């Protein structure tokens with residue numbers, strides 16, 4: 001699995017679960033694990049809207 005921004009290799013743990021955020025070690029882009037189908041992971045780019053969780 002490579003970063004869609006800079007093509008660096010993303011290290012994703014085998015036991016990573018859907019919804020986890022993976023950060024690119026190279027450019028810092030954040031990706032969320034959108035779904036998992038066996039060993040096939042689908043990543044989507046995490047929204048970088050800042051920490052707006054209310055409170």
Ligand SMILES: [Zn+2]
Pocket residue numbers: 003004005006007008024025026027028029
């Ligand atoms: Zn990257």
